[in-house]
């Protein structure tokens with residue numbers, strides 16, 4: 001018996017580079033497995049930085065201002081990610097082609113083809 005072929009999911013509003021954004025858009029940020037690992041390391045560094053600042057009597061705002069000045073250096077950390085691909089002319093903070101709004105596209109489930117959640121993009 002031959003199984004029916006699925007239509008491609010491309011064109012669905014949740015489709016992105018062959019992956020499915022449905023679960024992520026349903027509960028944005030809930031699944032830590034979707035996070036960019038490099039950003040997660042930076043966030044941990046920032047939390048530790050704020051904690052050290054508090055210990056030294058700095059307010060969160062003061063610590064944030066100092067961190068901002070150090071961001072360039074922080075973003076020059078070794079990109080400890082085998083899948084990192086540099087995105088030239090990136091206006092955002094995370095110059096990787098797989099990065100979108102805090103998540104790594106490569107961590108999303110693959111779209112197996114058109115499913116019951118298929119929706120056309122809003123116009």
Ligand code: SF4
Pocket residue numbers: 009012013014015016019020021022110111112113114115116117118119
């Ligand atoms: S067709 Fe289904 S699996 Fe594919 S992107 Fe759309 S919602 Fe996700």
Ligand code: SF4
Pocket residue numbers: 035036037038039079081082083084085096097098099100103104105106
């Ligand atoms: S591939 Fe890019 S977006 Fe994904 S975890 Fe690595 S640096 Fe982050």
